[in-house]
Amino acid sequence: MANIKGGRAARKRDRQNAKANKRNSVAKAKLHDAHKKLFKAADAGSREEAEKKFKEFVAGLDKAAKKGIISKNTADRKKSRAQLKLNKMAAAAAK
Secondary structure, three states: OOOOOOOHHHHHHHHHHHHHHHHHHHHHHHHHHHHHHHHHHHHHOOHHHHHHHHHHHHHHHHHHHHHOOOOHHHHHHHHHHHHHHHHHHHHHHHO
8 A cells, every 4th residue: 555644545546556557467467478479489490470479579569568568668679679589580591
C-alpha cells in the first residue's frame, strides 16, 4: 500500500496500480517468451520459422510501446538487435 494516509482515493489508486502492474507483467512476460522463441529459432537455423517469430515479436513490441508498457527506444533497440540476428543467420546460410 502507498505510504500515505489511507483515504478513499489512496485505496482506489492502490487498486488501480495493482491492476496495471499485473497487466504490464503479463505483457512483458509475453514479450520475453516471444524473444526467446525467436532467438531459439534463429539459433536452430530455420529461416522461415525465425521470420515468422520475428514478425510476432515486432508486433508485440510495437503494441507494448504504444500502450506505454515499454519505451519506444527500448522497443526500437530490441527490434534492431533481432533484425541483426536474422541478418547474420541469412549471411551464414548464404555462404
